[in-house]
Amino acid sequence: MATTPPSPLPHLPLGELEGVDEATWLDVIQKMDEVYSKLVSDEVELEEKNAQLEQSQQFIFSLLSAMSDVLIACNQEGVIEETNAALCELVGQTEEALRGSPVLSLLADEQSVQRWRLAMYHSASREGTVVEINLRGADGQVVAVDLNCTPRHNSAGRQVGRVLVGRPLGELKRAYHQLREAHDALKLAQQQLLHSEKMASLGRLVAGVAHELNNPISFVLGNVHVLQRYGTRLGRYLEALHELELPPEMQALRADLRIDRLLKDLPSLMEGTLEGAQRTTDIVNGLKRFSTAGHEEVTQVEINAVVDRAILWVRKGTAPGFDIRWSRSPNCFVTGNAGQLLQVMMNLIQNAYDAANTEREQAPQLDISLQCDQRNVHLRFADNGPGISQDHLSRIFDPFFTTKSVGKGTGLGLSISYGIVEQHGGALSVENLPQGGACFMLSLPLPAR
Ligand SMILES: Nc1ncnc2c1ncn2[C@@H]1O[C@H](COP(=O)(O)OP(=O)(O)OP(=O)(O)O)[C@@H](O)[C@H]1O
Ligand SMILES: [Mg+2]
Known part of the structure; x- marks a missing residue:
């Protein structure tokens, strides 16, 4: 603000100054000087305060305008x-x-x-x-x-x-919704990470076990076959021997050692041993398939045809009247091994039948659908069984996890299927359906164009 400084000595008519001595004059002039300089410093201070005020006003205004909250x-x-x-x-x-x-x-x-x-x-x-x-x-x-x-x-x-x-x-609400979505996605990614880490370490463990068991079980199996043949021959020989007239001490030994009973039991014992050894070999082979990449033949496999065959074989086996609704999508080819993919589909269909075939009023039903997008083939297997309980969901792909009674299921089906699908670059997952029943989702990559 521009100001005009007041004149230090106001002009007074000479007549009025008469009678005022010099000392008083000096005093007056000094007082006026003091008042003047105080006035000037007050003026400067006022201007500074004014500028500060304007600055804070501007600051508050910019804050208010920038606020997105009302x-x-x-x-x-x-x-x-x-x-x-x-x-x-x-x-x-x-x-x-x-x-x-x-x-x-x-x-x-x-x-x-x-x-x-x-x-x-x-x-x-x-x-x-x-x-x-x-x-x-x-x-x-x-x-x-x-x-x-x-x-x-x-x-x-x-x-x-x-x-x-x-x-x-x-x-x-939008922000909250976005936050929740991000949180859910993060949780899912974490679960998937944990799951794939678990499957990878299980794969390593299982590969080691399968490798160690492979040699002993193959010579057990081989030897049991030979033993069976030897047993048959020895049986024939002893039977021929018993036709002859044997000395009394030999007759006594025959009775004492219960040779006749032994000969009768031998074939079923050998058969049982052979079956056990064969089953162990199958399990070891299954474990190897779960954990190793496998060197099976890779071709272009048409998925509709694989599902058709899987349905046929499961129906021919234990589920002749299984009600399957099958919605196809023509010409879906993936690169892989047809036999392994058939094994995956058959296990999913068989599991669905086993789960839904209980003492309930509803007959077992399965909806299979196939869809192809730009990159993947998606298959869904939705059954009308009881679904999968929450604590089983996290273990369902683990080797040997089964709820079936002994001899009915090894618990290897899904773990092998998981391994095969992973080797094909795909993914296998499961969820429970809102209306009940389980839904297995299988995706496989389409060949690169
Ligand atoms: N569709 C389904 N509905 C409900 N439970 C299921 C379903 N599919 C699988 N399961 C559960 O997962 C378990 C493991 O399945 P998996 O195929 O690995 O082994 P399994 O069928 O028991 O034996 P295997 O396949 O070796 O004969 C089953 O025992 C069953 O409890
Ligand atoms: Mg199974």
Whole structure:
């Protein structure tokens, strides 16, 4: 601010100066000098304060404009004293129009009026009351807003009104929804990571066990075959010997050692041993298939045909009347081994039948569907069985996990299937259906074009 400095010595008519001595004059001049310099320093201070005030005003204005949350500062009567751009945009009014108008005039319904009054009342004594109210939006629509209402005090500490800060609930809900989705995706990724880590370490363990068992079991099996042949020959020889007239001590030894009973039992003992050895070999082969990449022949395999064959074989086996609805998708080729893929499909279909074929009124049913997108083939096997209990879900692909009785299931079917699908670059997963029943989802990559 430009100022004109006052003249240090005002011009006085000579007549009025008569009778004033020189010392008094000097005193007056000195006082006037002091007053003048005080005036100048006050002026400078005032200008500095003015500049600071302008700066803080500008700062507050920029804060208010940049805030994405709506802000209302009102007095004790609920009359708006200050607001920001976010509220102006939300209600479609200018700051000038809003200043001086009651908050009540922005509310969309009677319920919001009641809530607003309660919030004004409670926030007088409590810090931060949260209130959800409906405002009349710019386009005439009702906008639900979550406002935090806190008391406002003046420099003397007296309560002079309220400050309300908040944002439209739609935005909050959207943000919450996004957060939940991100959280769910993260949890799923973590589960998948844990699962694939578990399957990888199981694969290594199983590969080691299968490797160690492979040699002993193959010579047990080989030797049992030879023993069976030897047993048959020895039996024939002893039978021929018994036709002859043997000395009494030999007859006694025959009775004592119960040779006749032994000869009778021998074939079934050998058969049982052979069957056990054969089953052990099958298990070891299954374990090897679960854990090793396998060197099976790889061709272009048409998936519809594989599913057709799997249905045929399961029906020919234990499930002749199994009601299967099968929705195909023509010409779905993947690169892989037809035999292994058939094994996967057969196990999924057989499992569905075993699960659904219980003493219930409903006959077993299975819906199989095939779909191809740009990159993958997707197969779904949805049955009407009892589904899979929560604590079984995490173990269902583990080797030897079975709920079937001894001799009916080895618990290797799904673990081998999982290994085969992984070797084909695909994925096998399971979920329970809302209407009941289990749904296995199998995806396999389409050949690169
Ligand atoms: N569709 C399904 N519905 C309900 N439970 C299922 C289903 N498929 C598999 N299961 C459960 O998963 C277990 C493991 O299945 P998996 O195919 O690995 O072995 P299995 O069928 O028991 O024996 P195997 O296949 O070796 O004859 C089954 O015993 C059963 O409890
Ligand atoms: Mg099975």
